[in-house]
Amino acid sequence: MNADRVLEDLRELARLTGGPDGARRVCWTDEWTKAREFLRSRLAELPVEVSVDEAGNLWAAMEGDGEGFVTVGSHTDSVPAGGWLDGALGVFTAVEALRSQAESGRPPVGLRLVDWADEEGARFGRSLFGSSSCAGTLDPDEVRDLRDRDGERLEDVLARYDVELDRARESGARLRGARAYIEAHIEQGPVLESRGEPAAAVLGTFGVERHVAVFTGETAHAGATPMGMRRDTFMAASQAALAIRDVGFAHEGGVCTVGGATSEPGVVTAVPGRTEMLLDQRHLDPDTLAAMLSEAREACERAASDHGCEVELKHLWSIPPIPFDDRLIGFARQAVQDAGGQDTAIPSGPLHDAAEMARLIPTVMIFSSSSPPVSHTKEEDTPEADLRVAIEAYGRTASGMLELAAAGELPPRE
Ligand SMILES: [Zn+2]
Numbered sequence: 001m002n003a004d005r006v007l008e009d010l011r012e013l014a015r016l017t018g019g020p021d022g023a024r025r026v027c028w029t030d031e032w033t034k035a036r037e038f039l040r041s042r043l044a045e046l047p048v049e050v051s052v053d054e055a056g057n058l059w060a061a062m063e064g065d066g067e068g069f070v071t072v073g074s075h076t077d078s079v080p081a082g083g084w085l086d087g088a089l090g091v092f093t094a095v096e097a098l099r100s101q102a103e104s105g106r107p108p109v110g111l112r113l114v115d116w117a118d119e120e121g122a123r124f125g126r127s128l129f130g131s132s133s134c135a136g137t138l139d140p141d142e143v144r145d146l147r148d149r150d151g152e153r154l155e156d157v158l159a160r161y162d163v164e165l166d167r168a169r170e171s172g173a174r175l176r177g178a179r180a181y182i183e184a185h186i187e188q189g190p191v192l193e194s195r196g197e198p199a200a201a202v203l204g205t206f207g208v209e210r211h212v213a214v215f216t217g218e219t220a221h222a223g224a225t226p227m228g229m230r231r232d233t234f235m236a237a238s239q240a241a242l243a244i245r246d247v248g249f250a251h252e253g254g255v256c257t258v259g260g261a262t263s264e265p266g267v268v269t270a271v272p273g274r275t276e277m278l279l280d281q282r283h284l285d286p287d288t289l290a291a292m293l294s295e296a297r298e299a300c301e302r303a304a305s306d307h308g309c310e311v312e313l314k315h316l317w318s319i320p321p322i323p324f325d326d327r328l329i330g331f332a333r334q335a336v337q338d339a340g341g342q343d344t345a346i347p348s349g350p351l352h353d354a355a356e357m358a359r360l361i362p363t364v365m366i367f368s369s370s371s372p373p374v375s376h377t378k379e380e381d382t383p384e385a386d387l388r389v390a391i392e393a394y395g396r397t398a399s400g401m402l403e404l405a406a407a408g409e410l411p412p413r414e
Pocket residue numbers: 075086087119185
């Protein structure tokens with residue numbers, strides 16, 4: 001792997017589709033098309049066949065000697081005013097994997113790059129459109145009528161990009177012959193930076209439980225109602241929020257977030273009779289995640305009863321933890337060490353296209369550090385030295401996957 005070429009491509013992409021306000025490659029916009037044109041210009045220099053599938057995912061296929069192929073990829077789209085590395089790092093590291101392979105000859109099995117469409121869901125609010133279509137987990141009816149800020153429907157906008165929503169899942173046929181998947185990405189959080197580590201293997205993506213806790217009590221006059229005679233839902237929610245923070249601390253590796261609360265009537269002269277509190281919980285282990293949810297529920301019930309209120313937990317969305325492949329994680333850990341990092345593996349809090357692939361084929365990711373440890377903002381960055389370690393570790397892991405496939409392991413998907 002030649003990390004210089006990856007960094008050059010990333011800087012060129014940032015020059016073309018970024019600026020002082022950050023990246024602007026929102027999927028299903030002209031800027032995204034421009035980013036893809038740049039990607040195509042790089043792929044045009046390689047012995048690959050480029051095509052776009054029914055979900056708008058772009059594929060570049062390099063033939064190999066043996067049956068099937070190893071898949072490398074990520075997403076070129078970004079959030080508005082996003083960073084230069086989120087998604088782009090994985091795509092142009094994958095380009096380099098193809099480029100360095102092409103220089104050393106025909107691979108032992110095929111090598112295919114994929115640029116997933118609309119990972120971010122920035123325009124319509126539905127993430128992982130392309131990869132979940134390909135994995136068969138997207139329900140077209142759930143997204144058909146989603147509208148952007150200007151009121152345009154998802155289905156209509158996609159049609160302008162030659163994506164027929166009801167046929168998007170046919171893209172799954174592209175995975176026939178797929179043996180494994182690898183993706184590089186920035187961590188987007190503070191863990192590696194805080195440990196002084198440049199890169200890491202990724203264990204899998206957190207399971208997520210999202211709920212809204214609805215507390216009901218009684219709206220009452222702020223002056224006329226003595227303290228001991230109130231059914232104050234804001235106080236109940238506050239007590240619950242503090243207890244839920246402790247649930248997060250009690251389960252190592254877990255996170256609990258109360259993202260916000262709104263009270264009614266929401267005026268300075270009234271005890272709030274109704275409060276809705278947003279709750280997000282994540283963990284890599286399904287049993288622990290279930291325990292965290294039930295403890296949060298108990299905390300809400302206790303707090304409600306302490307304040308003479310009732311509470312109901314309404315389910316918003318959930319996804320189970322998606323672990324990556326143990327053997328590939330082992331490869332990736334070794335590769336990170338060989339590339340100058342430490343033997344380390346961390347879970348991913350954010351979801352990634354790799355999570356959709358992990359449902360179907362052996363999958364692994366490599367994270368570089370994020371420093372400052374933020375993402376989805378123009379301040380997003382990673383020291384060049386850390387990017388180099390991640391790129392090198394990725395190349396070594398991908399080579400290991402090709403060798404494993406050549407040895408008859410990682411069977412092609414039917
Ligand atoms: Zn991303």
